[in-house]
Amino acid sequence: MAVMTDIALMYCPITVDDVDAAIGFYRDALGLELLNDVASDGHRWVTVGKPGQPGVALVLSDPGAGRSPDDGDALHRLVAKGSGPGPYVFFAADLDAAFERGQASGAEVLQEPMDQPWGTRDCAFRDPAGNHIRINQTWKAAE
Template sequence: MAFGSDVPPIQAHICVRDGLAAIAFYEKAFGAVNTFQQMAEDGKRVMHANLSLFRGEVMLHDEFPEFGGSMLSPLTIGGTGVAISINLPEAGDVDAAFERATAAGASTVLEPQDTFWQARYARIRDPFGHVWAFNAPVAHS
């Protein structure tokens, strides 16, 4: 992993329980591409992974409770206070992303719908407790 000029100014860095399963889920549900992965010394947990998805990047790691309470997943702490928002180019993309994610095993938080802020919007919860929002502008007629 190199820190170069192409690193986005803001990245999500999420903690999951069972990092290898999470990577496989994000590949199936979001079409993510694993661009870097480093396993922990135990050979079982992901110390760090970079996933390219939706023209952006998400970093993830497994739980490491031995490093303190900040290294725990939403499944361990009982929920998340954050939704990761994916801004898509077209309204139909929201429905397609929602369908792909739920077919891969995500649960529905909010079905795709048109909103008061002139967007098509949906939310899912992945099997690892993270909430993802899909958002795209609604075409005006």
């Protein structure tokens, strides 16, 4: 069996019900840049990414984009109640500053920054569509 050494994550899809509201959250709260905005057949696919991290991006799109109407409706219901895919986990060198930006954006706070017993410090939000967003910062407990 061949081992693939040249594989990397490129796109991560995130379903949102309001693409413009999602752009505001991912840009203002998380500091991502708008990389691409494509409309087709009544749907939009918006790509956002981090400066200095080329080749890795999130693709924000509505539930019906590329799906049957039934699947789009089912996915929309799951995301809206917070049971969709995820959580989506991000890393921040300064968790407190990331938390302040998230809170200032109006995002629903699920958890304020706290030390976890497994060695990270993290916080959590819901994006405007209801997706669970976690932000981690490496932290090591005193031994």
